[in-house]
Amino acid sequence: MTGIRNNIPDWRLTLDGRDLSGAIRPRLISLTLSEKRGDEADQLDIVLSDDDGMLAIPPEGAVLRVHLGWLQGCDVTPGLIDKGSFKVDDVTHSGPPDQITIKARAADFTSEIRNRRAHSWSNTTLGAVLRDVAGRNGLSARIAPALASIALPTLSQSRESDVAFLRRLGQENDAVATIKDQHLIFAPKGAGQTSDGRALPTLTIRRRDGDGHSWQRQKRDGQEGVSACWHDRKAAKKQTVTEGKADGAKKLRKVYPDEASAKRAAKAEQRRLQRAPATLDVTLVLGRADAYPEARATVAGFKPEIDATVWLISEVTHRLGKGGGFRSDLKMETSS
Secondary structure: OOOHHHOEEEEEEEEOOEEOHHHHHHHEEEEEEEEEOOOOOOEEEEEEEOOOOOOOOOOOOOEEEEEEEEEEOOOOOOEEEEEEEEEEEEEEEEOOOOEEEEEEEEOOOOOHHHOEEEEEEEEEEHHHHHHHHHHHOOOEEEEOHHHHOOEEEEEEEEEEEHHHHHHHHHHHOOEEEEEEOOEEEEEEOOOOEOOOOOEOOOEEEEHHHEEEEEEEEOOOOOOOEEEEEEEEOOOOEEEEEEEEOOOOOEEEEEEEOOHHHHHHHHHHHHHHHHOOOEEEEEEEOOOOOOOOOOOEEEEEOOOHHHHOOOEEEEEEEEEEEOOOOEEEEEEEEEOO
16 A cells, blocks of 8 residues: 555553553554444453563553554544543463553443342433433433433333343334443434434545455345334233334334333334344554444445445454554444
């Protein structure tokens, strides 16, 4: 690629607010950052040389903050992008040659958010429930207005952790339920939007930017509808609602407390099925720190069917190496 040798990646790493970049830079063997879109915590893995025995082991619970980007180069945008904070979980010292491996996960995923709870709400909204969950975990809530206003006659959290509860609410409403940098984010999945409804930027990816790709079209299962059951208290029996074609419709196992909840769950699953047909994985030789899960991407230089698709990024893995390279692995799916 023209000018690739002149491309110089850049990064900054702080430990509990103290900039360690200068001290760490000559020791860096590898840095890997995996960004997820769902309830899985983003993860930061760093391998450092300790061949002189002078590198201190970071304390458990220390908070690392990482910025990634480019210092200069062709076909890149100089500057650093804040990729969030991460709490040190696991540290390994091995050798020879001596090195320290640090594993850190998104700082927001505390042990408290993984504890099981029992709670119930009545005559409320989805937004109010999510704000309750955010508040008891020390988070601020960023909820898409269309989702926040959904009325909930009743809702129960039964022996579920807040993480599992958020995952369930996301599935039932076809939403991204995640925690990023002290914010509980709940936004429509596949909408390519921020939690306040603003459009995320669309990335343009050319085949010549990549070092390899894998495209796969999956066979549809033939189900064009989804059915869900709900408990009709007045009639004292189960009722069924269907989104899409009733013939051969997929049946959800859960029995929902009211008709509106059943309809939302069926519609959410129908939208998920519609997104399934194709995936595209691309490795970019010039890393894109501006790539985020849920951002849209258009591609060029592949097959016509691939280029004609609007893609939705589902996962991003950034990799820095001691040789000076910065790469990004993108996993994408059809956006609708």
